Amino acid sequence: MNNNDINLVFTDADRLERMLRRLKIAKMVAFFCLFAVAGVSVIVFLINFTLPIKTVQHDQQQTLSNISALSQKMGKYYLINDRTTALSDIIAKRNDYPTLINLLFAKLPKELSVNTFNIANGELEFTVSSTTLVPVQSYIDYVLGIKNPRIIRNIKNEGIELTTAEGEYLLSFKAEVF
């Protein structure tokens, strides 16, 4: 094979013209790319340069120094916030025995009196006594009819006992409390 087998030289005017046109297009594309890239680069640089981050940070420092002048107030705010959060938690979760007692004894007939009342480990046991049987049934009905599962559950009447020495009827109850 010799050099005549590879013929990369244009031989006619048409091909030359096409080549010149291609060259012109290549130059235009190169020119466009150069200016586009330069333009975008300058624009992005200017935008980055003009972002007001420094101003915002300066304003932050200014406001922080203003706040530090009110540090005592801020301390009070956080302390009040901390106490109220804790208190609302404790009040919501502590044993609500005043409500329980009110629930059990607000309607205690005057002939009945509380003899024993024990609450420990979520268990309630109490006895009431009466010298007459008349109000006993209504109180049993009342206690067994209490529906407040958030405070008291599974109320059971453990029985009625007559103490001959004192001539009293003893009424025992058991329940779970929360």
Place this chain on the structure above:
Amino acid sequence: MDLSNIKFPEKVNFDLNTAIILYRHYKDYIIPVVVIFLSVLILFFIVNPQIKQYLSSQNQLKTQTQKLQVLKNNYSFLASMDDAKSDADMSSLLSVLPLEKDFVSSMNAVSYAASKTGVSIGNFQVNVGDLEKDTNPAGLTGILYPYMQIQIDLGGKAETIFQFINVLYETAPIAEVSSIKFDQATATLVINYYYKQYSLENISSQSPIVPFSAQKENIIKEVSAWSNGSSQIEIPNFSPTNESSSSSVIIASPAASINGSPF
């Protein structure tokens, strides 16, 4: 078309002369190609990082602006905060939930409730616990705050004992009765007095400060209305008889165990 019949030149001869010929014919293309190539390089290595930096700066600006807004809001809230009210609120809240075990205030509250309801106070025992550490020994109630436990014997009818508990629940410091043992005219109560330490580490001027919620305002209002045992009853030089730094128990002296207030 049978590809097997196509014959390829066995050897391509590309020598210096060929290269020179090619260069002469295509040299006008070299500058545009180099320019395009450089443009692409500039796009990838200079413009692209700039655009990335712009996007990250934009995010940073957004974050910083939000932070500034929070700071400005915090400042305007603090500037408009009523000093007298916040002092009063803080004082009530600290008396209700002290920063540390407050034995004197607790006993004041017991004494106040007893005097208010006519209950007599008998022996009492205080489980001070470790004075150095927070304790929540029982975990019975599910309340995750440390407390000091007082076991106290009371004398009185059931109604007065129940009233005593009612008053105690609305007297500072905050108390919780964990067990009641009432038999005829005597009762033994176990009372938990809660406290909570406070750390300044929680304070940050960059956290948003918002007005207290209605629930918190209600709590402040509720506990401000509670009686403050210590402000109403003077305790003359009360000093515990036995107190040590770990799990100590204070037992009332015989003089304090007789009917009536030990104070």
